[in-house]
Amino acid sequence: MNTAASAFAGADAVQLHDFARLCEQQALAHDYAHCSEVQGNVPIYQAQALRDGDRTQVLNELHHLFSNGPGVLVVRQAYTDLGVVDRHSKVFQAIFAEEAAQGVAADHFAKAGSNGRIWNALQKAALHAPASFVEYYANPLLGLIAEAWLGPDFQVTAQVNVVHPGGQAQQPHRDYHLGFQTVDVVQRYPLPLHALSQYLTLQGAIAHSDMPLETGPTQLLPFSQQYALGYLAWRRAEFIEYFQQHAVQLPLNKGDLLFFNPALFHAAGTNRTADCQRMANLLQISSAFGKPMEAVDRERMMLALYPCLLERVSDQVLDAKQVAAVIACTADGYSFPTNLDTDPPVHGLAPQTGQQLMHQALAERWPLATFAEAVQRQRDKRNA
Numbered sequence: 001m002n003t004a005a006s007a008f009a010g011a012d013a014v015q016l017h018d019f020a021r022l023c024e025q026q027a028l029a030h031d032y033a034h035c036s037e038v039q040g041n042v043p044i045y046q047a048q049a050l051r052d053g054d055r056t057q058v059l060n061e062l063h064h065l066f067s068n069g070p071g072v073l074v075v076r077q078a079y080t081d082l083g084v085v086d087r088h089s090k091v092f093q094a095i096f097a098e099e100a101a102q103g104v105a106a107d108h109f110a111k112a113g114s115n116g117r118i119w120n121a122l123q124k125a126a127l128h129a130p131a132s133f134v135e136y137y138a139n140p141l142l143g144l145i146a147e148a149w150l151g152p153d154f155q156v157t158a159q160v161n162v163v164h165p166g167g168q169a170q171q172p173h174r175d176y177h178l179g180f181q182t183v184d185v186v187q188r189y190p191l192p193l194h195a196l197s198q199y200l201t202l203q204g205a206i207a208h209s210d211m212p213l214e215t216g217p218t219q220l221l222p223f224s225q226q227y228a229l230g231y232l233a234w235r236r237a238e239f240i241e242y243f244q245q246h247a248v249q250l251p252l253n254k255g256d257l258l259f260f261n262p263a264l265f266h267a268a269g270t271n272r273t274a275d276c277q278r279m280a281n282l283l284q285i286s287s288a289f290g291k292p293m294e295a296v297d298r299e300r301m302m303l304a305l306y307p308c309l310l311e312r313v314s315d316q317v318l319d320a321k322q323v324a325a326v327i328a329c330t331a332d333g334y335s336f337p338t339n340l341d342t343d344p345p346v347h348g349l350a351p352q353t354g355q356q357l358m359h360q361a362l363a364e365r366w367p368l369a370t371f372a373e374a375v376q377r378q379r380d381k382r383n384a
């Protein structure tokens with residue numbers, strides 16, 4: 001082999017039989033100690049088993065699953081109180097109504113009228129309904145799964161997707177980063193960067209409605225994330241055909257989670273019902289090291305959520321883990337990029353992060369005005 005040339009691959013290097021050999025692997029329940037069963041090659045977890053498990057063991061198991069395993073998992077009953085999910089669905093409905101009234105364009109990635117989308121649902125929900133945001137994201141399971149793949153200081157973004165009756169299936173694809181580039185661009189990235197792309201994000205979905213098979217829950221091809229040349233392959237006819245023959249679909253219930261490696265071949269399914277909407281809050285969670293797809297004004301979110309969080313902390317309605325879960329979805333957890341002329345390290349090697357500031361403010365019960373000034377100071381220091 002010419003090793004000097006092997007860092008880059010062209011589209012002609014892809015081979016369906018290499019791909020098929022990987023996708024023929026079987027996921028075995030006993031390899032995933034905390035899962036309750038494997039369905040359609042997808043490990044299914046009861047949320048309580050993840051909550052009760054030894055944290056380090058759970059993190060290891062999930063990381064292995066996303067990387068060397070089938071690449072996709074389902075968590076049942078991630079919300080014990082479905083009222084929390086329903087109240088947040090109402091927030092989404094209100095945002096939909098507001099955007100429809102303003103004539104905001106719908107989904108760029110689907111046929112007009114078949115879908116409803118809320119881009120940057122994270123920020124919009126935080127500003128629209130802080131109390132609902134706080135109770136909804138005060139769920140440490142989301143961060144546990146994100147951390148298993150991405151480590152700490154991940155950056156959550158969210159997009160709501162509603163598929164109306166008759167909404168058609170997507171073509172199979174991979175997701176962000178390289179899944180959003182043309183083959184010409186993908187070929188210019190050396191292969192280690194293809195592998196890196198999958199480590200920079202994690203795809204998730206929170207089911208906001210029951211999703212029986214006829215509503216078209218996501219079609220998934222377990223183990224397909226392991227194919228090294230997959231970003232060059234997913235548009236090819238023979239790969240699409242293989243996907244259509246071998247993809248699995250799992251019914252979800254309201255409050256269930258689906259998480260998968262962004263390199264997994266997947267596609268939204270067809271909603272064959274006459275009257276059933278399918279609604280999910282899609283989470284695209286980025287590594288601290290990566291550029292997220294969506295711009296989020298995290299300082300604005302911090303200020304919008306602070307009064308509500310302060311009240312919940314003072315009244316001891318939320319415990320420390322729940323507060324940390326909300327802050328992890330809200331503020332920036334990473335010190336960089338910053339302006340090192342004006343924002344030198346305070347303790348250790350890195351300047352204070354938005355998350356650290358928010359924790360400190362809540363722990364010391366700062367009034368909103370004090371917190372707002374500190375957020376502004378931090379913003380000014382970090383800007384170039």
Ligand SMILES: [Fe+2]
Nearest residue numbers: 173174175266
């Ligand atoms: Fe996708």
